[in-house]
Amino acid sequence: MNWTESKPLRIAILDLYEGEENQGMRCIREILNLWSESNNIDLSYDEFDVRQKLETPGMEYDIFISTGGPGSPLETEGSEWEKKYFHWLSEVEKWNNDVANNAKKYVFFICHSFQLVCRHYGLGNVCKRVSTAFGVFPIHVLAEGKDEIVFEGLKDPFYGVDSRDYQVIAPNHNRLKEMGATLLAIEKERPHVPYERAIMALRFNEYFIGTQFHPEADAVGMSMYLQREDKKATVIAEYGEEKWKSMVEQLQDPDKIMYTYSHILPNFLDQAVGELV
Numbered sequence: 465m466n467w468t469e470s471k472p473l474r475i476a477i478l479d480l481y482e483g484e485e486n487q488g489m490r491c492i493r494e495i496l497n498l499w500s501e502s503n504n505i506d507l508s509y510d511e512f513d514v515r516q517k518l519e520t521p522g523m524e525y526d527i528f529i530s531t532g533g534p535g536s537p538l539e540t541e542g543s544e545w546e547k548k549y550f551h552w553l554s555e556v557e558k559w560n561n562d563v564a565n566n567a568k569k570y571v572f573f574i575c576h577s578f579q580l581v582c583r584h585y586g587l588g589n590v591c592k593r594v595s596t597a598f599g600v601f602p603i604h605v606l607a608e609g610k611d612e613i614v615f616e617g618l619k620d621p622f623y624g625v626d627s628r629d630y631q632v633i634a635p636n637h638n639r640l641k642e643m644g645a646t647l648l649a650i651e652k653e654r655p656h657v658p659y660e661r662a663i664m665a666l667r668f669n670e671y672f673i674g675t676q677f678h679p680e681a682d683a684v685g686m687s688m689y690l691q692r693e694d695k696k697a698t699v700i701a702e703y704g705e706e707k708w709k710s711m712v713e714q715l716q717d718p719d720k721i722m723y724t725y726s727h728i729l730p731n732f733l734d735q736a737v738g739e740l741v
Contacts, residue, residue: 476521480533487685532575573674609648
């Protein structure tokens, strides 16, 4: 692939981590750098501290990636940073709906961002989980997700990193239909647990897509995270020590986390740049 424009491809990363230590930003930067090198594309990116500095990007960017982050996606409703965030979102929508703009703006929403946007559009029930979901889990592709270009090359199920105390469940099918949105994937079915499965991926429209898991997570970062005493204790308390050991071992399997890492966001970038060209 070659980026045919003389100017560099410009990407904005909307950082929702609120200054908390995380692996997500490192992983996103690394994916962008690797993808740029492998596709011989001149790429630049800027980062916007949405929650602490109320920063949002303008429409001079070609592609947007909105990150995960800590805390509740419910309690910040009406906050100043959310107002700024949703104003940015409405500006992207306005741009994409303008027939005069041939080059549309593509957006990928990750975890916390995904939950916020689902709440904003009224696409499902955003609520607190009974217990924390943390670790490496199988993600099941729905019929509508089989032809999703961002999932190209993935197996069913594929594996993703989950790290959340909240969830989006009970999809509002009328609202989905009204928006032209498509459910792509759900979490693993657990027949012994009487809880509805979470929505794990959703295409909001032709240009917006998101996942409730972390497609940017890599084995190195996840291994460091799992071996932190607090995270190790969380997993063992919830699933047992054998499950924790299994998660650590799964990180060494090239068909699991690293396979997802090397497909989803790169596929998204391929699609966006293909359309921009």
